[in-house]
Amino acid sequence: MTPPLGIFRNKRVLVTGDTGFKGSWLAYWLHYLGANVHGFSHPPERDCDHFNVLGLARHIHHTDGEIRDYSQVREFMETTRPEFIFHLAAQPLVRKSFREPKLTMDTNIGGTVNVLEAVRFTPSVKVLVTITSDKCYRNKEWCWGYRESDELGGKDPYSASKAAAEIVYSAYQDSFFAGRPQFGAASVRAGNVIGGGDWSTDRIVPDCIRALQSGKPIVLRNPQATRPWQHVLEPLSGYLLLASRLYEDPAQFRGSYNFGPDSREIHTVEEVARALISVWGSGGIKIARNESDPPEAGLLHLNCDKAHHALGWYPRWNFAKTVERTAQWYKSVKEGTDAVALTRRQIIEYMESSP
Template sequence: MVNLVNTIASLRSKRILLTGDTGFKGSWLALWLAEAGAEVYGYALPPLREEDHFNLLGLRNRIDHFDGDIRDRDQLRRFFQQAQPEFVFHLGAQALVRESYQNPKATFDTNIGGSVNLLECVRETPSVKTLIYVTSDKCYRNREWIWGYRENDELGGRDPYSASKAAAEIVFSAYGDSFFASRPNFGYASVRAGNVIGGGDWSSDRIIPDCFRSIYHNKPIVLRHPKSTRPWQYVLEPLSGYLTLAGALTENPKQFSGAWNFGPHGEANRTVKELAQAMIDLWGSGQINVAQQDSDWHEAGLLHLNCDKSHHQLGWRPRWNFERTATETVDWYRAFLEGQSITQKSIEQIQRYTETIYD
């Protein structure tokens, strides 16, 4: 994991293009890269809410951001031509399972068609030397196994979101075999992370923002699937994996190109109800209601990743356990509600996380 520190130091003044920088994970990565002194180019739809992390950080004033849609190939190509990036991190996506049921075509158009546009722009831009292509742990065909999914397990998905991510992986593999494998000194990898939580997430129908909206308004937290188990991890965990992998790809693109999982240790596989209860206990108030199942929409009951490849070949491992993840999440939202500087709070969390690399 000391490789992460070396990678971050090496990114100073590098030209880095990041799709999805207005999103939850994307805004954290944009901040981390900007703090490292990188020249960051962000391309994404405008943030939806005034309180979105991107806005609270004032990222429009820190990076070169363009409001754009990855479904617009011509617009995206012009942005690539302007940025001439050395590194590309592709996080732009429709990232919500329930939204994918309500708007399946938009989900497929964004997660498959938008990803094709991104890959085309990378293919046409000789300056790009490293590509990190973010999909999801839900790209695996979920068989409700008790063991974690490996990178070579079958892809698939019952819901539109999961299916779109599995398809995006197949598209990525085709571009790798057809174009990228023969490209000199070019490293490319798809990355699949477990359920990411932390400060700055305000999306609808996601457990953490739902918890804090309910707690703030003194209403019960309503859980649709309280027994569903997920591999919860703080947002900085997978981002540290992406950055570590980017450094490895730069040094040895042939060895490290391919698919990689980034998930927490097994102890972080907890039920939705256990996570909500942890939020209540740390906040000091709140209650839980279990909703009646009023929909036929399918959501996986059990899902977690096997990260042996990342552990052994990259030297990457998660640093914050479930309790630390829950504590840092509550700490961020408490700071927000108390009117503290979110830029300072977020930078402090990045610094605290980085310090644990040497533990």
Template sequence: MGLDLSALKGRRVLLTGDTGFKGSWLALWLKELGAEVTGIALAPEHADGHYRSAGLESLYPHIDHDIRDGEGLAALVAEARPEVVFHLAAQALVRRSYDDPKTTFDTNVGGSVNVLEAIRRTPSVRAAVYITSDKCYRNKEWVWGYRESDELGGHDPYSASKAAAELVVSSYADSFFARRDGFGIASVRAGNVIGGGDWAQDRIVPDCMRALRDKRPIVLRNPDATRPWQHVLEPLGGYLTLACRLLDEPKRFPGGWNFGPHVASACSVGELVERIVAAWGSGEIRIERDPNAPHECNLLHLNTDKAALELGWHPRWAIDQTVRRTVEWYAATLGGADPRETSLAQIRAYMEAP
């Protein structure tokens, strides 16, 4: 059965963070659905990232703006008059959060407050989906998946900032939005996403693709860490599904929502890279453990029963197809294929998947 997201056709949709990896895929998908998209974010960090390679700057209006500027943000949101808001803008790297914790907290907590204030002052908004992270949970290194009701927390500044952001959105939902008629808001937490067009630093797939492209060994420093790997379209499909439900029944779907892969799709970094090399057809893997690396959790899974039971959402691509689609995107575009059309073909295939 295909994915029905027709409720978003013709809707005015605002995205923060549309120049990022997930944001650019979401913007392209929304345009494919017929939504009227406006993006607010910092300028793209990477010239060869998905936003620019897919030519999204010519596809919809985008404003370069730092969400830490609350008054400017509120004016931009008011001018756009969105019906739906997806908040993705964030400082999203764990290692960078150790180097610059203040900017991480200012962006991920203070910036999120600014987005919520802008929504509060814009009566056109009917649904808001507030993206945090699976790392908002206090990681106890246990083998079962974290549920939406589990304890929040964070060892590193990035994880702590996302846990704090969850408390912020919960407070706004209870204090200001519970009595706002015709409006629904929810937060979403996803696992580690992979897919075409990501060239960020300190992320495993971009590091792999740079090494394979340049015929260098892939160097792994923490090969035993296990993550809930999923294609970028998986959580985005969940975000879009949730937005449609909020438009239809705004008070029925509040709170936090997990969007993660099947348990069988969780694997170690080393296993993921072995699959990537196999899909590429060649490559060398080298283990160089860094005893001075900043702390990162080794084991993390999400329980997605709530999304399955209440939204009818389920992951569509298992780990083999996730890796295959990811490697195919890089191989095709490095070989000269059009990145936007390659991305759209994958979006259409995902929507038709059982």
């Protein structure tokens, strides 16, 4: 990994959503880099969640909190005085957004407003990275990747909430942050991430692993849907690199960035399931379309030229290695391998890989 990541050593870093899948991987990686990590989030939902199996509460300073409560967010920032903030706290599930649209909007839009507003009054903050989603783009099902300047929007509550969060971020950037000395902010958008320790419902890899562990066939609703699959460490490496650049030169690197795999690494849901079965060593697939299911995007991927040229960021693991390392994590932990050692080993392996 590039030398700039040494910048996090002994820095106070806040990760909102640290109990989530991406947040727990990021918080542990920052801990490994020597940062003084503070987390603010709901408690983890399941005993088997990555945060819990890592015992992450022993490695970082975690506080249970509500991102929708501005007073809590501001008080937490005033107390911890972070220098870096990675804002990941969100309602991250598309299908849940149909069941609970208000919760989704309040969390993804209102929570982002609360973080941005609190940052206004926290002078210790030097860098803010706001994480949204590739679904912030108005999906036109076209065959080329979306650029950072493309139209935002969403037909479903989740996508709309992420597009709105981007608009809110942009307004705060232009209205309050652009003239703030030695402060750098950016928003980042990544596609579907997979990796060990994710047990969320209605996500392809956790659903597959649950089926494989129980000896049941994997049920696919939309097997030919394509996604820009990448290991969770891929976009996280981009967030960390971007944050280090913002710390060094806020004016040059502020803005929005996409982080996704090479266009040749885009695969269907069925290909992911079959690759997981191959690594696992057993399993089958059952196609079960349901007309009552909420609509899903069929084709969506990102153009990452800006990250390539401005940051020198490139993905390191191809699709085969991404699925292999993901399946190996679940299988190894199930067989008794220590999750902390395995997570650390995969981070080190990734850092030592070449793009």
